[in-house]
Amino acid sequence: MDERAALRATVVAIDAHQDAIVATLRDLIRVPSVNPNYPHFDGVPTSTGTGESAANEVLRPVYTAAGCQVDVFEAVAGRANLVGVRRGSQPGGTRAGGARSLILNGHVDTVAPGDPANWASGDPFDGRLEDGRVVGLGASDMKSGLVAAAWAARALEIAGVGLRGDLILESVVGEEMMEHEAGTTATIRRGHVADAVIVAEPTAVNGAPALAPCSGGGTVFQLTIEGLAAHSCARGNHIWPGGTGGRHAVNAIDKAFDIAAGLRRLEATWYETRRHPLFPQGHFTIGPDTISGTLHGQTLSWAVANECRLEYLVMYEPTRSQADVRAEIERELASMYDADPWLREHPPAIAWTHTWPPYDTPVDHPITRTVQDRHRSVLGAAVEPQGFAAVDDATYFQAAGIPAVSYGPGSILTCHCFDESVSIEQVLAATRVYAAAAIEWCGVA
Numbered sequence: 001m002d003e004r005a006a007l008r009a010t011v012v013a014i015d016a017h018q019d020a021i022v023a024t025l026r027d028l029i030r031v032p033s034v035n036p037n038y039p040h041f042d043g044v045p046t047s048t049g050t051g052e053s054a055a056n057e058v059l060r061p062v063y064t065a066a067g068c069q070v071d072v073f074e075a076v077a078g079r080a081n082l083v084g085v086r087r088g089s090q091p092g093g094t095r096a097g098g099a100r101s102l103i104l105n106g107h108v109d110t111v112a113p114g115d116p117a118n119w120a121s122g123d124p125f126d127g128r129l130e131d132g133r134v135v136g137l138g139a140s141d142m143k144s145g146l147v148a149a150a151w152a153a154r155a156l157e158i159a160g161v162g163l164r165g166d167l168i169l170e171s172v173v174g175e176e177m178m179e180h181e182a183g184t185t186a187t188i189r190r191g192h193v194a195d196a197v198i199v200a201e202p203t204a205v206n207g208a209p210a211l212a213p214c215s216g217g218g219t220v221f222q223l224t225i226e227g228l229a230a231h232s233c234a235r236g237n238h239i240w241p242g243g244t245g246g247r248h249a250v251n252a253i254d255k256a257f258d259i260a261a262g263l264r265r266l267e268a269t270w271y272e273t274r275r276h277p278l279f280p281q282g283h284f285t286i287g288p289d290t291i292s293g294t295l296h297g298q299t300l301s302w303a304v305a306n307e308c309r310l311e312y313l314v315m316y317e318p319t320r321s322q323a324d325v326r327a328e329i330e331r332e333l334a335s336m337y338d339a340d341p342w343l344r345e346h347p348p349a350i351a352w353t354h355t356w357p358p359y360d361t362p363v364d365h366p367i368t369r370t371v372q373d374r375h376r377s378v379l380g381a382a383v384e385p386q387g388f389a390a391v392d393d394a395t396y397f398q399a400a401g402i403p404a405v406s407y408g409p410g411s412i413l414t415c416h417c418f419d420e421s422v423s424i425e426q427v428l429a430a431t432r433v434y435a436a437a438a439i440e441w442c443g444v445a
């Protein structure tokens, strides 16, 4: 079979199994796989700790029926990763003297649903159909990507298409809480490597999936701002001229607001100056996400808060080092502290608590080109590479020396939201493009 005939037969198989593809997605959504470490709404018994493993059992038979050897393993007890290896006729990837191999990767964990009452149906896990869409937690992020990848391989099997290189399917745990060592990095350490990776994260904003050869980096810092407790009814005396001011009371929340205003000014300069050709202007941001001002850890309104904590997520260009970003922010903070007598004497403690480095695969890399070309030929429309709006596991493949791009059904704009949904048309489009990319990349046996 030549490549054209192989692709034709595979697309016929996908079209003939549309209902089964949608059914797999709905089944997968119906098995809750909330990341057990994700903060969740009280009273929703979704974080059982083993939901990821249970959801992977929905995918396992699809992997097996796709002709894969299945590897189920836990790097963290109770949280099983699922890997399926569809061996090629020239196995092992080019590093082992075989044909080019390809990984289709995704994560099976989801964020928490929040209060189910905020979902239109009252059930985040019903996987209901609505106007050509599947609705439910994980529909976009990213059970649809997992199902599209699994069914691309299954369709190759139905069509009787053998590949030269290995095609590897992965459904990993832990992505939503940056636990790559439990998920994607664990699969790499276990020896599941390839010549390239497509991460099936939701890249479609409007219409078809977009192609994301890079993402920004993300880093989180926490500031602990010190104040001086006093009776809050005397605020006038604390803050206006003629009073006893900072000798008597310092409201840590006021200081936090001053610092936040300064960081907002820095963010505004980033809007003008921090540009990257694959991202819209203004993508790189310094965003406040948590604030908590308290009196000795208690929330109380009749005493001045003596401590305030601010937490920020910083998104920066893929071309920038994290050390450089941190240095710029710390310089800015230091100059604010310098201008404030209290902060100069009591500089807030800073802790950099999380870090997710960017990935950056060239736009002319063969894997980027393969996905771009197959998207155009299969869907009949061009796709221009653009930066991924969030971060994903492509970072950890790149860290292991494996080039990766992101491409998948679903929109980041519906992720981590109530009534998350995905367009069935996008799921089928991604399934076709994955199959076509695998045929081109791995070659037909």
Ligand SMILES: [Zn+2]
Binding pocket: 107, 141, 142, 175, 201, 202
């Ligand atoms: Zn995701």
